Amino acid sequence: MVIRAAERTAIERGRPAPGTPAREFPREWLQRHLALERRESSLLGEIRELMFGARDGLVSTLAVVATVAGAGVGSFPVIVAGVASALAGVFSMAAGEYIGSRSQREIQEAQVEAERQEVAERPGESEAEVAYLLAREGLGEEDAATVAAVIARHPEVLLRTMVSKELGIEVDESAGTPLQGALVMGLAFGLGAAVPVLPFLALPLELALPVSAVLTGSVLFGLGAVKSRWTHRPWMRSGMEVLALAAFAGVAGYLFGTVLPSLLGVAGISV
Numbered sequence: 001m002v003i004r005a006a007e008r009t010a011i012e013r014g015r016p017a018p019g020t021p022a023r024e025f026p027r028e029w030l031q032r033h034l035a036l037e038r039r040e041s042s043l044l045g046e047i048r049e050l051m052f053g054a055r056d057g058l059v060s061t062l063a064v065v066a067t068v069a070g071a072g073v074g075s076f077p078v079i080v081a082g083v084a085s086a087l088a089g090v091f092s093m094a095a096g097e098y099i100g101s102r103s104q105r106e107i108q109e110a111q112v113e114a115e116r117q118e119v120a121e122r123p124g125e126s127e128a129e130v131a132y133l134l135a136r137e138g139l140g141e142e143d144a145a146t147v148a149a150v151i152a153r154h155p156e157v158l159l160r161t162m163v164s165k166e167l168g169i170e171v172d173e174s175a176g177t178p179l180q181g182a183l184v185m186g187l188a189f190g191l192g193a194a195v196p197v198l199p200f201l202a203l204p205l206e207l208a209l210p211v212s213a214v215l216t217g218s219v220l221f222g223l224g225a226v227k228s229r230w231t232h233r234p235w236m237r238s239g240m241e242v243l244a245l246a247a248f249a250g251v252a253g254y255l256f257g258t259v260l261p262s263l264l265g266v267a268g269i270s271v
Helices: 002-013 027-070 075-121 123-136 141-152 155-167 178-197 205-231 235-264
Strands: none
Touching: 027 075, 027 178, 027 205, 027 235, 075 123, 075 155, 075 178, 075 205, 123 141, 123 155, 141 155, 178 205, 205 235
């Protein structure tokens, strides 16, 4: 992250002065600037996976250890239950992320291939579609037709334009792989799941449970506060939002796992 910040600073220092005509922007500067923007955009996808995995690991594992600790069975069963839940969650979340990302990528590749076939077999139709989409975005009809005609001279550019504007798909070879996303998700879940379990390794049962809850809440708040670095929202509001949503999920899980079964006359979670 430090290297990324230093690189951004260097690029900002080399930015041409305001009012510089577009044709005078150095190609080398544009290449470095756009490459940095793409990397940061890719990083945002990983942040989403980190936030989701860590939050789920924190909340679900806290629910498990709190339930077992409430039965008064001692610290060791709580630790075993927490570790077992964490391991199951790591593999489940990683597999789910991998399958979801891979499926999405395969569907997008099929859609891109269909558009590629259209460009090759029906270039006039593709050009007309691009002109229509540009006009719908605000260009005049004549300007849209002119721009579409220029783009249509280059089939690969025409394909990327159609894929982006018609399907909302950005073809980016630098994007992370499904396996990379799965590893990030699983690791984030595992690190989050470790937080509620740690107090039971060093503290008496009656003290470990409240410490676990406070520690989990603090980490959740910290996740929201750190997220504000990229969302540019107030860190306090962002932290409280994540904490409140996690608390809501925990309370809802307790109600559906304990209160609802009791009302229906079936066994629920015993606490």
